[in-house]
Amino acid sequence: MNDLRFTEQPFSHWMRTAGNESEIVISSRVRIARNLQKHPFPLLATNQHLEEVQQELRQVLKDPRLKAYGVLHPIQLSETDDLNKKMLVEKHLISPSLANESRNGAVYISEDESLSIMVNEEDHLRIQCLYPGFQIKEAWEKASAVDDIFEDHVTYAFDDKRGYLTSCPTNVGTGLRASVMMHLPALVLTQQINRILSAVSQIGLTVRGIYGEGSEAMGNLFQISNQITLGQSEAEIIDNLRSVVLQIIGHEKAARERLMSESRLRVTDRVMRSFGILSYAAVIDSKEAAQRLSDVRLGINLGLIDGIAPQTMNELMVLTQPGFLYKSFNGKIEAGEMDMYRAKLIRQKLGKSLK
Amino acid sequence: MLCQECGKRPASLHFSKIVNGDKSEYHLCEACAREKGELIPGTSGGFSIHNLLSGLLNFEAVEQGKRTVNPESLRCEVCGMTYSQFSKLGRFGCSSCYKYFNNRLDPLFKRVHGSTVHTGKVPLRVGGEIKTKRQIETLKRRLQDSIDHEEFETAAQLRDQIRELERQITEH
Numbered sequence: 001m002n003d004l005r006f007t008e009q010p011f012s013h014w015m016r017t018a019g020n021e022s023e024i025v026i027s028s029r030v031r032i033a034r035n036l037q038k039h040p041f042p043l044l045a046t047n048q049h050l051e052e053v054q055q056e057l058r059q060v061l062k063d064p065r066l067k068a069y070g071v072l073h074p075i076q077l078s079e080t081d082d083l084n085k086k087m088l089v090e091k092h093l094i095s096p097s098l099a100n101e102s103r104n105g106a107v108y109i110s111e112d113e114s115l116s117i118m119v120n121e122e123d124h125l126r127i128q129c130l131y132p133g134f135q136i137k138e139a140w141e142k143a144s145a146v147d148d149i150f151e152d153h154v155t156y157a158f159d160d161k162r163g164y165l166t167s168c169p170t171n172v173g174t175g176l177r178a179s180v181m182m183h184l185p186a187l188v189l190t191q192q193i194n195r196i197l198s199a200v201s202q203i204g205l206t207v208r209g210i211y212g213e214g215s216e217a218m219g220n221l222f223q224i225s226n227q228i229t230l231g232q233s234e235a236e237i238i239d240n241l242r243s244v245v246l247q248i249i250g251h252e253k254a255a256r257e258r259l260m261s262e263s264r265l266r267v268t269d270r271v272m273r274s275f276g277i278l279s280y281a282a283v284i285d286s287k288e289a290a291q292r293l294s295d296v297r298l299g300i301n302l303g304l305i306d307g308i309a310p311q312t313m314n315e316l317m318v319l320t321q322p323g324f325l326y327k328s329f330n331g332k333i334e335a336g337e338m339d340m341y342r343a344k345l346i347r348q349k350l351g352k353s354l355k
Numbered sequence: 356m357l358c359q360e361c362g363k364r365p366a367s368l369h370f371s372k373i374v375n376g377d378k379s380e381y382h383l384c385e386a387c388a389r390e391k392g393e394l395i396p397g398t399s400g401g402f403s404i405h406n407l408l409s410g411l412l413n414f415e416a417v418e419q420g421k422r423t424v425n426p427e428s429l430r431c432e433v434c435g436m437t438y439s440q441f442s443k444l445g446r447f448g449c450s451s452c453y454k455y456f457n458n459r460l461d462p463l464f465k466r467v468h469g470s471t472v473h474t475g476k477v478p479l480r481v482g483g484e485i486k487t488k489r490q491i492e493t494l495k496r497r498l499q500d501s502i503d504h505e506e507f508e509t510a511a512q513l514r515d516q517i518r519e520l521e522r523q524i525t526e527h
């Protein structure tokens with residue numbers, strides 16, 4: 001029986017807490033990819049193999065040391081409907097690939113949603129740790145500790161020279177992908193963003209905008225992650241990412257100060273107009289919503305807007321995605337009504353906070 | 356910044372590709388990136404870094420195919436995947452593929468990662484020997500250092516430590 005608690009409500013534990021540098025860094029995520037030595041990778045594995053992988057990994061979950069991470073709730077993807085899969089993806093609890101392409105796929109999610117263990121995705125095992133704010137090192141330490149527990153029970157595909165063997169050559173070695181999601185409105189407004197991001201992409205890191213339904217980066221959100229997994233140790237990968245993120249935080253803070261000292265009136269106007277639109281619009285598409293939410297978030301950070309918790313912005317980021325929106329109105333949304341319901345939901349949320 | 360491909364839409368994807376240690380930069384809008392198959396995993400276009408990779412792999416197959424084994428006949432004996440299937444899919448079939456395709460992998464990993472050898476975490480249970488080997492390598496570097504600096508007493512101590520570790524491995 002699947003546990004639907006994670007799609008019942010939009011908040012994750014991490015959205016309610018602040019975390020370090022949370023005005024600029026939304027979340028820190030680490031994912032490590034592992035495979036079992038004796039089975040083919042999921043791409044070529046038979047259903048029988050994949051069933052055995054599930055059984056073997058399920059045994060590990062009985063290890064009492066895992067209790068430290070809270071109850072792990074199992075979800076079988078084959079027994080999950082499309083809406084709930086979509087919502088799990090919108091909350092970043094599972095990957096789109098596990099939701100849509102896996103055979104015999106499963107996920108185990110911790111009560112606070114900071115740990116999710118994916119089975120039979122592109123690799124047999126993917127351990128993900130998702131923390132609020134800038135806590136990439138902590139996320140790596142936790143994922144690595146969970147990895148050690150698994151390694152106690154199962155034999156990983158590992159090679160002296162190549163390290164942890166993965167299905168895709170882009171993950172071999174450490175199997176580690178570390179990423180930090182950043183909100184960088186001031187760097188975008190001051191037109192410094194491209195210079196900074198292209199510098200970042202020259203040192204082995206990948207930057208991408210966060211996409212919604214449309215094709216442009218939405219809401220001034222950027223995800224910075226390591227591209228290289230072979231030839232650098234995990235500590236080097238994490239340190240490298242940390243130091244780059246710290247520098248970007250510095251640039252964003254400087255840009256915010258400059259905005260406030262040089263164009264306070266214009267910034268205030270922009271922020272308050274967006275606040276007004278979100279508070280009173282009757283129809284709003286996802287792209288505009290993301291942009292306005294970004295403005296309001298900036299306004300809260302700059303002290304231009306009082307009385308709204310920054311966490312409300314995190315919550316709205318998830319709630320205004322199609323899956324959660326649909327669910328919020330009990331699936332009564334007809335085609336073409338999405339934008340109207342999105343506006344309604346935002347008004348409700350802001351209204352409540354304004355009381 | 357405008358997309359370097361169409362020059363019309365703003366570039367929203369910025370990334371670099373490492374080819375023979377040289378990094379080239381790409382600034383593309385999503386539409387052009389999708390067309391070129393160079394989307395990064397996790398974006399709405401799906402898993403097309405594999406297309407990008409398979410481009411690299413095919414290039415290599417053509418380049419090397421002339422003088423070495425035909426990629427059609429190079430095959431993993433465990434899962435049956437051929438090298439040419441691997442180049443198209445951009446994914447390995449099983450852990451043994453790494454062994455059977457080993458001779459072809461160094462150039463590929465150099466392109467993707469700028470490196471060919473893992474230096475990170477080692478599984479606790481099976482990794483004892485690897486750790487010792489790494490320790491020996493570090494000690495050998497320090498030994499060379501101390502000889503260069505004519506610190507012979509230190510060198511002698513290091514030599515003893517190396518011998519002891521090598522003995523542990525052979526006894527295993």
Ligand SMILES: [Zn+2]
Nearest residue numbers: 358361384387
């Ligand atoms: Zn373009």
Ligand SMILES: [Zn+2]
Nearest residue numbers: 431434449452
């Ligand atoms: Zn194979």
